[in-house]
Amino acid sequence: MSEPHLAQHPLRPIRRLRRDGSRCADATAPTRPRGRLVAACAVVTALLLTFHQAVPNTPGRLGSLLETFLPWLGVVVPVLLVPALLRRSFTALVALLLPAVAWLASFGSLLLPADDGPHDIVAVQHNVSDVNADPAGTAQALLRARADIVALEELTPDALPVYARALAARFPHHAVVGSVGLWSVHPLKNVRPVDIRPRGIGPGWNRGLRSTALTPMGEVAVYVAHLPSVRLGVPHGMSSDRRDESAALLGAAIAAEEAERVVLLGDLNATVDDRGLDPVSSQLEVAGPGMAFSWPAAFPLARIDQIMARSATVVDVRSLPATGSDHLPVVARIRL
Template identity: 65%
Template sequence: MVAGVLGLHRWIPNSPGQVGSLVENFLPWAGLAVVLLLVLALVRRSAVALVAVLLPVAVWTHSFGALLLPEADPGARDLVVVQHNVSDENRDPAGTARALAAAGPDLIALEELVPPALSVYERTLAAEYPHHAVRGTVGLWSKYPLSGARSVDIKPDGIAEGWSRGLRAVARTPHGEVAAYVAHLPSMRIGTGGLASAWRDESARLLGRAIAAEETGALILLGDLNGAVDDRGLRPLASQLNVAERGFAFSFPASFPVARIDQVMARSATVGHLRALPATGSDHLPVAARVSLEPPR
């Protein structure tokens, strides 16, 4: 059963209650079940059970083992990027901004930007990140010039007007132009009826269409996507973008992270090591990634 859930999770039906998506957001934790099975096999001193445990071990290793490998050496065409949902209830926006800048990124993507905290981020980051664009509640800060900044309409039907959580801009880096997308997809809710993700899924489809139409070759997506990369609701994005090759980087909730819902994805580029940064005043952890502008092999 454990091996089946790991290897055949796409076959788990989503009805009722979006069960398939719910399972896919916590797939890495199936490794705990594998460890438990191994302990039980050792306690029972059962050779048959030990051999049987090799199946889920193999499937888990195939699915997630590469994420445990160490970070590769930096390349000449690498960019460091940081993604963070800073929380609209953050009581220390200045401290959060300084913590993010201390990671030395080239690009910083922020969500849940609200006044008056927005002006604090702008002032605090201005010296090191002179170029920035904000649309609605999402923003991008860059060491390099930005052009073509515009909103990206990812608003699902049924959400009130004025909801704006998508941004696109082109960063002119030393290695060429890169289209940077910042997005904050609607939240999922877990209730008695299961997982409610219809708005999130619709928003992901809209964002996927915008990315598919993007003419700039190299592209980086940074955002709070409210789902893990294995979540079928994010397939419109994961099917056309590369995801992190190293690092689990669980980002939510900050007090005890159990899932990575803050993502860095790329096209015509490779997302290398992804890591969680120390907690700020947000309920999310920031994540930092090294993105190579060399296309994946």
């Protein structure tokens, strides 16, 4: 007796039943790799850290806005590490190495110990705020830094005599132009204003000065500048046209400077990563180790108060305790 003919049916996946009788998922169904969203976010973060200048500045100066807070992209790494570990995703963990390496390449040097080598000048930069209710206390706080030169911005006619009296004992030399001033333990000469006014601003707006400091190491051209503020808002984003125009004028003045050694101190309303500051930062050496976030004083998010130099080395920079201003003072050691 012949065997019965068996119908040729394609093999079907075995479907298992749960205890309640419902079917489980198809055992052969493809599974999605874990942590794909976390990995994608990590890759995007790494790209922004590495190629931030490729982000367009229109609309709303998005590129400059990103660059203002660029170091804070590093926070993404520990934030994404939590879901990567919870999902036990090897893909996500490997992807997180990309932003970690990109951040260290960009900002890792700022975490290194300060250079303990010799220095010639201690410089302090501080926007003292035109609504500072305690200029005398602010001056005393600055004196504790034992600086050789101090640059101040937002000096008002009422507060200026207070600073002049409080700082006179340590700094016998000072110069003031408009709302910016320079105090020095070394003699100053050739003091003059630096015109960094954007178009449409009247002649009473004076926020730049240039002087020559006669240090034991030789003459140093010292610039003090206060660039226009930027504005953040919805839906237009960041407005920095006047700041950028003023930065270009300051950069032109520094480019025309005949002195070999230059020190710039000021509230530039820009971080050194912000492309709007390129006319200035491309000519000068930025500060060495230290984040030194200076604004806002209540919760510092960015260093917009800068100390830079040409033909000199800014050994390190750090922020000082809060005063009556909305900015923190910053102090740097400079090797001539």
